Amino acid sequence: VNGNKPAIVIRRKGDCLNVFCGSIGLPAKVLSALARFSGVRMYSSPGSVALANGDYLAVVSAADGTVEVKPTKAGKYRDALTGRTLGEGAKLSVPMHKGETIVLEESSSARMGSEE
Numbered sequence: 160v161n162g163n164k165p166a167i168v169i170r171r172k173g174d175c176l177n178v179f180c181g182s183i184g185l186p187a188k189v190l191s192a193l194a195r196f197s198g199v200r201m202y203s204s205p206g207s208v209a210l211a212n213g214d215y216l217a218v219v220s221a222a223d224g225t226v227e228v229k230p231t232k233a234g235k236y237r238d239a240l241t242g243r244t245l246g247e248g249a250k251l252s253v254p255m256h257k258g259e260t261i262v263l264e265e266s267s268s269a270r271m272g273s274e275e
Contacts, residue, residue, distance in 0.1 A: 166181050167179070167181075176196070176197045176198075178197075187206075188205065191205050200229075201229065202228065203226055203227060203228050203229065204226050204228075206220075206226075207220050207221055207226045207255075208221065215263075216228070216230055216262070217260060217261065217262045217263070218253075218255075218260070220256065221257065223257050224255070225254050226252075226254075227250060227251070227252055227253075228245070228261075229249065229250050230251070230263055233248050233249040234247070234265045234267065235266035235267065236251060236265055237264055238261045238262060238263070238264070239263070239264035240261065241261075243261075244266075245261065
């Protein structure tokens with residue numbers, strides 16, 4: 160940074176966390192660290208993208224490997240898109256490929272199809 164001045168300043172005042180940033184386009188790792196530091200709920204491991212909305216949680220992997228997924232409650236989960244079993248508990252370790260998307264669905268609430 161020019162002039163040896165900080166590009167990011169973090170100040171906690173009571174229950175509020177203030178972040179001042181003079182940089183444009185912060186890297187995802189920095190944004191993720193700021194979110195963790197401020198107490199934001201992290202639904203998946205760093206390097207993946209989580210999209211949470213009501214009962215739905217989708218995760219997109221940014222690289223090949225195991226992604227740690229943390230649903231809002233413990234349970235048995237499967238991928239709503241493929242039916243693949245993802246695991247059981249409050250924290251799931253899901254093998255994923257780069258660009259792969261999963262949509263968590265609790266197995267007990269999963270639609271099994273109609274037998275009409």
